[in-house]
Amino acid sequence: MTQVEVWNADETLLHLVSVRHAVGMIWRGVATPVEVHETARFGPYQVPIVVRLVRYVEQKWLYSRTRATYSREGVLLRDRGQCAYCGRFTATTMDHVTPRSRGGATSWANAVAACEPCNARKGDRTPDEAGMPLRWDPYVPTRVQLHFARTTTTFAPNARDPVHVT
Numbered sequence: 001m002t003q004v005e006v007w008n009a010d011e012t013l014l015h016l017v018s019v020r021h022a023v024g025m026i027w028r029g030v031a032t033p034v035e036v037h038e039t040a041r042f043g044p045y046q047v048p049i050v051v052r053l054v055r056y057v058e059q060k061w062l063y064s065r066t067r068a069t070y071s072r073e074g075v076l077l078r079d080r081g082q083c084a085y086c087g088r089f090t091a092t093t094m095d096h097v098t099p100r101s102r103g104g105a106t107s108w109a110n111a112v113a114a115c116e117p118c119n120a121r122k123g124d125r126t127p128d129e130a131g132m133p134l135r136w137d138p139y140v141p142t143r144v145q146l147h148f149a150r151t152t153t154t155f156a157p158n159a160r161d162p163v164h165v166t
């Protein structure tokens with residue numbers, strides 16, 4: 001699918017996101033459509049071409065090289081509520097890839113979002129031992145990555161059933 005331009009509140013181009021993400025932003029009220037396709041629809045929405053953030057985002061802060069501070073909520077946001085093992089968007093827990101009992105660190109690089117069944121199934125094992133390969137390698141996100149995960153995902157860390165616009 002084509003990419004949607006995201007403008008800051010002052011109408012400067014920030015970056016591009018997928019149609020799904022742009023619609024999620026509109027749905028959450030963090031962005032409003034500036035330009036839309038006349039006929040193409042995405043769920044109840046007209047497919048956006050350009051969206052504008054409702055609140056101005058300070059770019060200097062966002063684009064500093066500073067890495068985001070590790071947190072459990074941050075891991076769920078970074079992975080957008082997607083389980084790193086089964087790929088479903090139902091992750092409500094955080095899994096230590098190498099279990100803490102086996103010397104695994106509590107850090108971005110050793111943490112992924114996981115759904116409860118996968119987390120329970122994996123238990124105190126490594127992905128190899130459990131035969132549950134990771135769908136992506138965990139990474140240290142920048143502040144900007146977390147910020148846009150927060151504004152573009154419909155995932156809410158406290159919701160049991162995350163809402164997804166499809």
Ligand SMILES: [Zn+2]
Pocket residue numbers: 083084085086087088114115116117118119
């Ligand atoms: Zn899962």
